[in-house]
Amino acid sequence: MARPPSLISLRLLSSHLLLPTSHSSSTLLSFTHPIAFNRSFSFLRNPFIPSELRYFGGLSPIERNKGTKLSGRAPNQLRQFNLSPEIVEATLSHCPSDTIALSFFLWCGRQPDYFHCSTSFLQMIPVVGRLTDKFESVRGVISELESVGCCIKAQTFLLLLRIYWHGGMYRLALEAFDEMVIAGYVPNTFARNIVIDVLFKIGCVDLALEVLRKTQLPNFLTFNTAICNLCKLNDWLRVRDVLKVMVGYGFFPNNGTFLVVMNCFCKSGRLMESLQLLGLMITLGYRPSVTIWGILIDGFCRAGRVTFASQLLRKMINSGCRPNVVIYTSLLKGYFEIRRSNHVFEIMNDMESEGCIPDLVLYNVLIDCLCKVGRYDDAIEVFLSLPRKNLKPDSYTFCSLLAIVHSSEKFALLPELVRGMGVSADLVVCNSLLNVFCKAGFPLQAVDFYNDMVDRGFTPDNYSYAGLLNGLCRAGRIDDAVNVYHGIIINSSDLDPHVHTIVFDGLIKAGETHRGIRLFRKAIAENHSLDVFSYSVAIYGLFKGDRLGEACSLFSQMKEAGFFPNIFTYNIMLCGLCKVRDVGMVSKLLKDMVEAGIELDCISFNTLVGLLYKLNRFSSAFKLFIEMFNLGLKPNKATHALLAKGLYHAGKVDEASLYLKDYLEDTIFVDNTVSDFPSMQLAEILKDSVDLEAKIEKCHGV
Secondary structure, three states, X not given: OOOOOOHHHHHHHHHHOOOOOOOOOOOOOOEOOHHHHHHHOHHHHOOOOXXXXXXXXXXXXXXXXXXOOOOOHHHHHHHHOOOXXXXXXXXXXXXXXXXXXXXXXXHHHHOOOOOOOHHHHXXXXXXXXXXXXXXXXXXXXXXXXHHOOEOOXXXXXXXXXXXXXXXXOHHHHXXXXXXXXXXXXXXXXXXXXXXXXXXHHOOOHHHHHHHHHHOOOOOHHHHHHHHHHHHHOOOHHHHHHHHHHHHXXXXXXXXXXXXXXXXXXXXXXXXXXXXXXXXXHHHOOOOOOHHHHHHHHHHHHHOOOHHHHHHHHHHHXXXXXXXXXXXXXXXXXXXXXXXXXXXXXXXXXXXXXXXXXXXXXXXXXXXXXXXXXXXXXXXXXXXXXXXXXXXXXOHHXXXXXXXXXXXXXXXXXXXXXXXXXXXXOOHHHHHHHHHHHHHOOOHHHHHHHHHHHHHOOOOOOHHHHHHHHHHHHHOOOHHHHHHXXXXXXXXXXXXXXXXXXXXXXXXXXXXXXHHHHHHHHHHHHOOOOOOHHHHHHHHHHHHHOOOHHHHHHHHHHHHHOOOOOOHHHHHHHHHHHHHOOOHHHHHHHHHHHHHHOOOOOHHHHHHHHHHHHHOOOHHHHHHHHHHHHHOOOOOOHHHHHHHHHHHHHOOOHHHHHHHHHHHHHHOOOOOOOOOOOOHHHHHHHHHHOOOHHHHHHHHOOO
């Protein structure tokens, strides 16, 4: 990340940057001191340096033996030698010091008809960076160059400016510009163009535009630099203004400029401006490219003007420009968004008649859009047709498939859809599939898919382990899950707490509570990473195993370890304490919840209402029910069942019948056609219903 410009740089910019531009030719730099020249370029005798350059380091062997002094011969020989980027870069790579490398680079830049290529500038970025760090400033680098006999001229500053600019060292680029001005040189248009770009990149947009306005002799690059940077900022208004000034100076955008401006206008929703830009292109004799047409059509599709986008497509074809699959994809998506999905397959027919073959991206968009409009069968049909079209589904296709299965609730289709498809998925998608297999009731398929993942070369992560262990536990293969868990612990030192929790929960649900608690305590002893849910599951297991004292002790230990209970933990504690009717502990726990800032939820209220019914405190239960409404909590099915059951056990069968009838007429969960519920029928339902403890425990199922 570029550092912000120093206060000195900004101050100098405000005072010197807006000077008029001079186009006088720069004086080429030269080494004025012969001895300094000989000392600086003695490294050229290195055997790795091209033989032609070795001779130019000073005296030849014969001349040294004769005691000849260095004259103007070496520079003359150098001027007669044709430099090439390969020779320069090879020489730079063997320089014995950064100072000599920079001196040689500057010397090469002064040679007639030689211009440094971009790779040479890239090679100099670390060199100049090290020199600047060593001498602490651009001025320090200049002083070092002067100390080795390098004559400092305007070109020196300009080349340093370009190196800093190429290297993204924007603060130093501005500092080099400042030093140029301080040295008495008037920056030319090229230097000012670099500064304009630097100012845009560091976020000084207003100052960059001020430099643009004060540049007396701007060229095409001056305006193009400003326009491209403004387009990146999506500042369409200023783009339009600069474009007008550019045309006023007699400079016209090229194809690249038209492309970025068209993209900016369309992304900003300025469709009229984009059409005007298209007209300007045609007026200037440019033929809009496929990309230009595609951006324009996509812009109108995004704005919902799909009909006009289709008209543009016809004009594009009539102009002799052939649309590609990207343009058809934009139209397809546009018709879906305006709920005209019937036109989609017509577009695909037209597309194929034009000889444009749909690609995987188009089919991915088609599957996703069909899913969003509820046409799941059509989406599945398109998915199954991909192998016949020699298209291999990718991660995006697979995510759309998961969305189809989830939205349509056709979980039974999942194994059939995935089998043999050869999905090119990444690890994230594979983990998602593991999760879906488990939730959809296919744990064995989840285990098989995990093995397939490993065979394909995927390295499992925490999500993969969680999916595998979850699948084994849900399939009833608890022993296998525990064995795999032990193997994972040996091979992985940074397991996520969720991985541990899955195994604890699987053992407790399978009735092996003691084994689950033993694994939990072992994980604590071995300092494995656990979280509040790990402790909550263990507390649930202790309550389930009628180990009330240990559960309360673990709850306290959990808080001492720095894990703050959440509503999930408190509900488990409430359920366990209410089950044994420990009113004192329940009251203490409720006070603890208030102090911790934890608000009761619907499950909490249901648990407390159940306790009050057990204690035959029906009036208090109804008051709590009213309080629940006052707090804005919406009762669920379990709440209504509790109230009806409480009325029945209180001997108020008629009131229970009336209440349940009203509930059935208002609820969104039950068919409202039920009109009569006799007292005896209500009694039979209540007798056959699952008892209260089982309902509450189900609500707290982990």
